[in-house]
Amino acid sequence: MKIAVHFNANHPTINTSFYGIPLLEKVFLSLLKYRNLNISTKIFIGDLLLLNLAYEYERTSSGTIGNFNKEKYFEVINGWIFTGNNIWRNFDYDRIEEVISSNVFAICFENIDFDLAEFLHMELKDYPPYLGAIEVDEVSELHWELYSQSLSPKYRIINDRINIFWDGINEGSKDNGWFDFLVKCGFIGVEFESLEGKYSIFDKYHNFKHARRVAEWKKRSNNFLAFVSDEVVTRLSDAAPDLGNKLWAAFKTFDVAETEEQYAQVTASCRRIIEYVADSLFPPTDEEHEGRKLKGPHYKNRLLAYADVERRSDTNIDVVIASTNLLSEQIDKLVGLVNKGVHTEVYREEARRCLIRTVLLLDDFISLKKDPFKINMHLLDL
Known part of the structure; x- marks a missing residue:
């Protein structure tokens, strides 16, 4: 502001x-x-x-x-x-x-x-x-x-x-x-x-007219981005009930991070969040989908398989594939910086992008699902 x-x-x-x-x-x-x-x-x-x-x-x-x-x-x-x-x-x-x-x-x-x-x-x-x-x-x-x-x-x-x-x-x-x-x-x-x-x-x-339009856009965009975050947690928490805690922990770590190791923890949290959502939406299996392995480590394959199963349009699938690849590249990039001695500011910017892209990728998966996500009772503590 x-x-x-x-x-x-x-x-x-x-x-x-x-x-x-x-x-x-x-x-x-x-x-x-x-x-x-x-x-x-x-x-x-x-x-x-x-x-x-x-x-x-x-x-x-x-x-x-x-x-x-x-x-x-x-x-x-x-x-x-x-x-x-x-x-x-x-x-x-x-x-x-x-x-x-x-x-x-x-x-x-x-x-x-x-x-x-x-x-x-x-x-x-x-x-x-x-x-x-x-x-x-x-x-x-x-x-x-x-x-x-x-x-x-x-x-x-x-x-x-x-x-x-x-x-x-x-x-x-x-x-x-x-x-x-x-x-x-x-x-x-x-x-x-x-x-x-x-x-x-x-x-x-x-001039005032231009400044007013920018100010109005800022206020509306803040509300819009808050809505996206709310939508991600509200809808996906049925299938992945611990998502809110995991996102909170990642952002909390980012807020207090000062060293390369702390920013690396943020990136690791982003990867774990996506893996957790993948496990919740499409649990590991020994089967294959279109020649891709779907066992535990292959969480990206399982996310793409889920996207394919829930296919609403080829456009949605293309968006999810692009977002998944972009986030994966961002995580790998930050991990690759750890031993290069770059300035801490670089780590912070890269970690911030990882967090943002994690939320946006989750929003992409919401776009695939027309109906409510199925509640995963076995993931809840009853």
């Missing part, structure tokens, strides 16, 4: 003309404390221009005049906190007066997971200038104005490395002064990255 953390830039503990420096340092130091950090996000920074949105402008013979509308200002504050949608927020409402009367500095993460957002909030909550965090809801035009239109793209963070954005046109826009600061914060790699005109007047996708 996209979140922003907010600070009172006028707080007396900030003793520097550019208040962004100590606030960024605090956020980066907090972020890099997170164990097993796995993040890839752009960072946008700047003042939260709530006050600006409360002005009403009129043209006169002497030019355009802006008039501050106090009532509109409180409407802006309310619309900023309560967008009308169900969003995550961790805000100290007792400090709203500081928001109204002070300059608010915002640091916005374009993409961050819920656990890391919660961790960051807990790390910052006792920091005196900190005001709170909120999920950016770009279905709201007000939020888009405040965070996407008004804040400036400054960095891209990929785990413990960081890129500094520059416009890609003028070499003078590269600010080398940030290098030492970012290394001091704890980043192990600092580089420049060109924006190539993105977020500028040349970017035809930088």
